[in-house]
Amino acid sequence: YQFLQTFFKQFPQYANLPFYVTGESYAGHYVPAVSHRIFQGNTNKEGSYINMKGLAIGNGLVSPVHQYGDYVPFAADNNVITSAQAAALN
Structure with a gap:
């Protein structure tokens, strides 16, 4: 300021x-x-x-606790990673 x-x-x-x-x-x-x-x-x-x-x-990164858990499902849902890769990451 x-x-x-x-x-x-x-x-x-x-x-x-x-x-x-x-x-x-x-x-x-x-x-x-x-x-x-x-x-x-x-x-x-x-x-x-x-x-x-x-x-x-x-x-924006505003709440890592809430955001990080959604990265893998988001990537899988948008075909960035395969379902096998998502399963391995989870």
Whole structure:
């Protein structure tokens, strides 16, 4: 958050442009946290307003406990691996 405050202070020509927080994979942890911090800062009027318009997470890792167990069935259902390979992995 502090980095963004400093960035927009240093480059004011970008401050009013729409801002999106995006990422993939492990960013499934960071994108929501950074977005929430920006939202808090804007709501509490901390520093300069950041014109955040949205966020996007592609193929995000958000809960390994829940996600890892579905990799083998997903791969088998989509013919990435054979049923024999799925059985061996399970």
